Amino acid sequence: MSKEPDVELVVVQNLENALAAKIETYFADVIDSQPDVLEELLRSKNSEGTRRAYRRDITDFFNRMTGQPPQCDSILEFLHLEGHKATLVVTKYRAILNEAGLSPNTINRRLAAIKSLIAFGRKLGVCNYAVDVDSIPVQSYRDTSGCTGEEFLNVIKGCDRSTLAGKRDYALLLLLWGNALRRNEISTLDLRHFDGSKGTLSILGKGKLSRVTINLPKVTVTAITDWLIARGGDMSSSRPLFTSVDFQNSGHRLTGDGIYKIVKRLFKRAGVEKHMSPHRCRHSAITAVLEKTDGNVRKAQKLSRHVKLNTLQIYDDNRNRDQLEMSELLMDGLD
Structure with missing residues (x-):
């Protein structure tokens, strides 16, 4: 009697077992660990200059709003806020920067960095909101002069x-x-x-x-x-x-x-x-x-x-x- 049907049965059984295997068996460490959203965001940027600017601006946000530089836990706490509360925090931050006399371009750049952090948090599944905070209007004229x-x-x-x-x-x-x-x-x-x-x-x-x-x-x-x-x-x-x-x-x-x-x-x-x-x-x-x-x-x-x-x-x-x-x-x- 041919043994080929038994071989086919074994192959089918192995495939069924593989499909039934829980992903967590192999990726448990990755899934269970809390993501470092800031570091992941920075790694996604190609330019070293862009990474430095994002780190500086996001650090400024946490220093001003929490009194401490950003940490994995504080970033996740911010990203886990309810949407209206997060919008309130960012709106207050915008007002603080404006009262400090920072230029509109600087304020808008820092707001953009915070929005990027939030957007990246959504990609990683640790945030479910987007903040609706307007930028500061900027005059269209900019000094593009140099020397002769x-x-x-x-x-x-x-x-x-x-x-x-x-x-x-x-x-x-x-x-x-x-x-x-x-x-x-x-x-x-x-x-x-x-x-x-x-x-x-x-x-x-x-x-x-x-x-x-x-x-x-x-x-x-x-x-x-x-x-x-x-x-x-x-x-x-x-x-x-x-x-x-x-x-x-x-x-x-x-x-x-x-x-x-x-x-x-x-x-x-x-x-x-x-x-x-x-x-x-x-x-x-x-x-x-x-x-x-x-x-x-x-x-x-x-x-x-x-x-x-x-x-x-x-x-x-x-x-x-x-x-x-x-x-x-x-x-x-x-x-």
């Missing part, structure tokens, strides 16, 4: 390229000016992201998960190459493209804060009255392109990589506002 193109070029030319620091700073300024890069886009660059033979750079844009390739002017390619040759040392592909050169931190990756301090120092040394930062450098470059193209926002978009043209329109509106101010100045004394 002439001032910027003078600062670039002022770099002492006979020194290692001067070679690095020269290359940094060219990226800030010629490609309008953000400081985090520069600080996250490794050697493998620079292709001198093709004249390209692979950058991780704001809020992006994958890198995009941009083209570099020849002068920038030469400047980066000169900096790397002068720096020497370990040239493995995972090494940072830009590093510190001071005695204490030599060879370590140049952080966004480090780039900010370099920019501030160079422009102050050159006598530029405007308080300059890497982002104001970006503003300066975008405004200069709009000036040279007679307000062509689409060409400016190619440089800035802004997704929305409306953002570039703000730059152009502010540029025209400066023009009107100068025109009025010329008319001083006339009726």
